[in-house]
Amino acid sequence: MLNVIWLALMVFGVGVAAFTGKAGAVTDAAFAAGKLAIETIIQLAGMMALWMGLMKIAEKSGMMEGLAVVLRPFVRWIFPTVPGNHPAIGAILMNISANMLGLGSAATPMGLKAMQELQELNPDKETASEAMCTFLTLNTSSITLIPGTIIALRAASGSVSPSEIVGATLVASFIAGIIGITLDWLVRRYNRMRGEAKRR
Amino acid sequence: MMWLDTISLWAIPAMLALIPLWGAIRKVKVYDTFIEGAEDGLQVAVQIIPFMVGMMVALAIFRASGAMDLLARMIDPITSRLGFPTQILPLMIIRPLSGAGALAVTADLLKSQHPDSYIGRLASIMQGSTDTTFYVLTVYFGSVGIRKTRYAAGVGLLADVAGFLAALYACNWFFG
Numbered sequence: 001m002l003n004v005i006w007l008a009l010m011v012f013g014v015g016v017a018a019f020t021g022k023a024g025a026v027t028d029a030a031f032a033a034g035k036l037a038i039e040t041i042i043q044l045a046g047m048m049a050l051w052m053g054l055m056k057i058a059e060k061s062g063m064m065e066g067l068a069v070v071l072r073p074f075v076r077w078i079f080p081t082v083p084g085n086h087p088a089i090g091a092i093l094m095n096i097s098a099n100m101l102g103l104g105s106a107a108t109p110m111g112l113k114a115m116q117e118l119q120e121l122n123p124d125k126e127t128a129s130e131a132m133c134t135f136l137t138l139n140t141s142s143i144t145l146i147p148g149t150i151i152a153l154r155a156a157s158g159s160v161s162p163s164e165i166v167g168a169t170l171v172a173s174f175i176a177g178i179i180g181i182t183l184d185w186l187v188r189r190y191n192r193m194r195g196e197a198k199r200r
Numbered sequence: 201m202m203w204l205d206t207i208s209l210w211a212i213p214a215m216l217a218l219i220p221l222w223g224a225i226r227k228v229k230v231y232d233t234f235i236e237g238a239e240d241g242l243q244v245a246v247q248i249i250p251f252m253v254g255m256m257v258a259l260a261i262f263r264a265s266g267a268m269d270l271l272a273r274m275i276d277p278i279t280s281r282l283g284f285p286t287q288i289l290p291l292m293i294i295r296p297l298s299g300a301g302a303l304a305v306t307a308d309l310l311k312s313q314h315p316d317s318y319i320g321r322l323a324s325i326m327q328g329s330t331d332t333t334f335y336v337l338t339v340y341f342g343s344v345g346i347r348k349t350r351y352a353a354g355v356g357l358l359a360d361v362a363g364f365l366a367a368l369y370a371c372n373w374f375f376g
Contacts, residue, residue: 001297001334009258009290017265029264030257033308037252040307041245049241054219056237061219061226111336112343119344127348128341136340136352140331141359146211147328153307154324159315166211167204168321168370169328175366176329180359187351 040156047152055103055148064106067097078138078181081121081131088117092135099142102149111139130191134184141180144173204374248300255304259290263312283368285319291326296333296360303327322371329370330363 017026058064068090075093076084091114098107114135122129147169154162223230262268272286279286291309295302306323313319333356341349 002294002301005293005297006254006258009262013258013261013263013265013267015265016267016270017261020266022265025264026261029260033256033260034253036260036311037256037304037307038249040256040311041249041252044307045242045245048245049238052241052244053234053236053238054215056240057223057228057230057233058219059237060228060233061223063219063222108339111340115340115344119346126346128346128350128352132341132346133350133352133355136337137355137359139340140333140336140356141363142331144328146215147324149303150306150324150327151212153303153310154315154320157307157310157315157320159310159320161208161316163212164208164316165321165324165328166208168325168367168374170207171204171373172325172329172363172366172370175369176359176363179362179366180355183355183358183362187355 040153043156044152047155048149051148051152055101058101059098059103059106063101064094064097064103067100068093071096075138078134078185079131081129082118086117086121088114088121088131091117092138096138096142099139100145102144102146130188134181134188137180137184138177141177142173143177144169248303251298251300252304252307255294255301256308259305259308262290282365283372284364285322287313287319288322288326291323292364295326295330296335296357298335299332302332318371318375321375322367325371326364326367329367330360333357333360 014023014026017023071093072089075089075096076082079089079092082088091110095107095110095114098110115132118129118132118135119125121131146166150165150169151162154165220230220234223233268287271289275289276286279289284292287309291302291305294305306327309323310320313323315321315324334353337349337353337356341352
């Protein structure tokens, strides 16, 4: 998919330049952008190091576990098909906590572990279970507490107030999360009602 | 509203002090651990260089040639009805597909529009309120051999659309 989009940007871009007579501008822009990309990374790298360094301390001092305790009742509530003491719940909790804290590298292994545990409970090994679909919705629409990388990128781009978007991001990701989980719940309910109608 | 502004202002200073302090209380070797994480951070920065170059060059060509203006004129009736600025469209297309790609698009927007402009803020908020849905779906389902993903992609994409709209709403509310 990305291959298609990238190709389209390049080919359409140059194609349009042929009509607008901006071939020279395209050459300049392409080289300037290559340079700009590296400059952005250099400005970003120090802040990424700072951020990930802090988050490593957070990870080792059990911040994920702390957040997991708070989230446990909620997660048990939205996974009615998973037994409360099943290891899947623990893995889901750790994945969501890591995601909320922006610990991308810690989130993925926990997420894959959660999928394995959910697969154990899944009767049809080739078809996604309801719990799996709920987990992926929760994972992709979970609340962002501190968007560290974006703050770093804003600072690198010369923002006067790089962290001013934290409040708005919190609100937006909270709304998106609620909508995602509600949609998932509605689909589950709809499927159940349709299933019952068929049996009748 | 006031307290959310306070969170924005104090989020980083509070973390700079409280995370190491909390780590020390929990008997973590804070400096050694910091170095370990910082190393990972640098590695991530290096890993996204190719994405940055590829995406920023492609977008620069697309913009400099006038193709972006052409596209904007074509889709403006749709996006302006929803209230989205057309410049944000590439981010909305790439966001569900690739995290590093989306970061590069945002970097391009922040550089070309300024991070404190309306579009710069909106792009920043969108990054936090949506996710790389298709990527996560592929990796997570692929890891356990699920072929039929049922409604997961549909719900995930709708949640992303909700995230885009929520970002727009929050941006107007905070900075409008």
